Amino acid sequence: MNMNPTVMLQEAERILKLNDKGVYTVPTHGLYPFQWNWDSCLTALGQFHFDPNRAWVELETLVAHQWPDGMVPHIVFHQHDEGYFPGPGVWKTGRPVPTSGITQPAVLGLVLEQLYERSADQSLVRGRCEALVYAAARWHDWFYRCRDPEGTGLVALLHPWESGRDNSCDWDAALAAVPVDGIEPYVRKDITHVDPSERPTQFEYDRYVALVQCYRQMGWDNERLHDAAPFRVVDPGFNAILIHSEFALARVAQALGHDDVAERLFARAQRCVAQMEQLWNPALGQYSCLDRRSGCLVNSASIGGLLPLLVLPQGHERAHALARRIQDWLAIAPFGVCSMDPNDSRFDGRRYWRGPSWLVVNYLLIKGLRQGGMGAVAKQVLKASMACIEQSGCSEYYHPMTGEALGGGTFTWTAAMVVEFLTVQNQGS
Numbered sequence: 001m002n003m004n005p006t007v008m009l010q011e012a013e014r015i016l017k018l019n020d021k022g023v024y025t026v027p028t029h030g031l032y033p034f035q036w037n038w039d040s041c042l043t044a045l046g047q048f049h050f051d052p053n054r055a056w057v058e059l060e061t062l063v064a065h066q067w068p069d070g071m072v073p074h075i076v077f078h079q080h081d082e083g084y085f086p087g088p089g090v091w092k093t094g095r096p097v098p099t100s101g102i103t104q105p106a107v108l109g110l111v112l113e114q115l116y117e118r119s120a121d122q123s124l125v126r127g128r129c130e131a132l133v134y135a136a137a138r139w140h141d142w143f144y145r146c147r148d149p150e151g152t153g154l155v156a157l158l159h160p161w162e163s164g165r166d167n168s169c170d171w172d173a174a175l176a177a178v179p180v181d182g183i184e185p186y187v188r189k190d191i192t193h194v195d196p197s198e199r200p201t202q203f204e205y206d207r208y209v210a211l212v213q214c215y216r217q218m219g220w221d222n223e224r225l226h227d228a229a230p231f232r233v234v235d236p237g238f239n240a241i242l243i244h245s246e247f248a249l250a251r252v253a254q255a256l257g258h259d260d261v262a263e264r265l266f267a268r269a270q271r272c273v274a275q276m277e278q279l280w281n282p283a284l285g286q287y288s289c290l291d292r293r294s295g296c297l298v299n300s301a302s303i304g305g306l307l308p309l310l311v312l313p314q315g316h317e318r319a320h321a322l323a324r325r326i327q328d329w330l331a332i333a334p335f336g337v338c339s340m341d342p343n344d345s346r347f348d349g350r351r352y353w354r355g356p357s358w359l360v361v362n363y364l365l366i367k368g369l370r371q372g373g374m375g376a377v378a379k380q381v382l383k384a385s386m387a388c389i390e391q392s393g394c395s396e397y398y399h400p401m402t403g404e405a406l407g408g409g410t411f412t413w414t415a416a417m418v419v420e421f422l423t424v425q426n427q428g429s
């Protein structure tokens, strides 16, 4: 495709507008026709460059659908659309505007801090920002209350979709143990939009659906779901994002003069960072998931286990080990950091989260590397990410060895990352 930066920025703006539904943005038309939680938050970073007000609205719309218990759901079904499965009739969560019944990575806090810091006149956004900080803090409280009822400092996922990395090898063993007897017949829609070789398998979908049905039968009662869940996995990537966002929220709360909130969040984030050590997997030389049902670490070296870069302090030996792994992976697969160790026999460069590279995760890694003082490696990741765009435009994900565009096209959050990379990250801030 070979685009220069000006053309890339124009293309990214075109895609952000193409997928804009006024007060929320769809990830891409057809495949994902509603509002997705972490897509939407990361999209706001790109929107802010062209229209700051629109970026705030994106976050406000998402948070307007927060559940009374504090959960911010992973999908808000704003409009009827037959092109997606599972739709509101499967979830049956009983919300006034239908939503799914699970959540997604908590990037809201870290995005909020970026928007606040980048606002030319912070006094003008003070009220909006305060409301969002309170909503996000309530969501974080929900995580630690409902997904860590024993107070270990690490929250569990009850569905692979909550991780955002749906079919990562990380879930293989835990997902295989989910009973599927009694699942209602269903028809997948995703494979009418995208080549099935780039999507999760039928085996995985059956279990995704079984989990939805199981939690639906329990009335989506988050006070009970954790202990009864047939899938309960602690993911280092998910926890690192949550803790990173918690620190970000604490800083914004402090800047706004809400010292009580700030102190509470700082204290919790600090306690939880220390608990990440439980997820260090010496056999893999990186972090890995913990199956909370069996109590065992999962031997799967995925990108989730590199994301703790987001919470490790400068000079930490584990941070250097993770940066070396990134460099090793890039030497084999140069188009972005791949989602699974390319040396693993399960690596599949085409199939969704089992190998392809995703620019949003690359963005988070760049953030973590910079925070850890490893700017040179961050630059390498930035260059590898831009190589995907230069070659294939704004796709959902990319083959990490060839840069081939995979999954959905004209993809919103990828466009947002292009804006972020070209306007902010290149300047090293």
Ligand code: DGY
Pocket (backbone or CB within 6 Å): 074, 085, 161, 166, 190
């Ligand atoms: C999907 O439908 O593929 C989504 O990732 C679930 O959130």
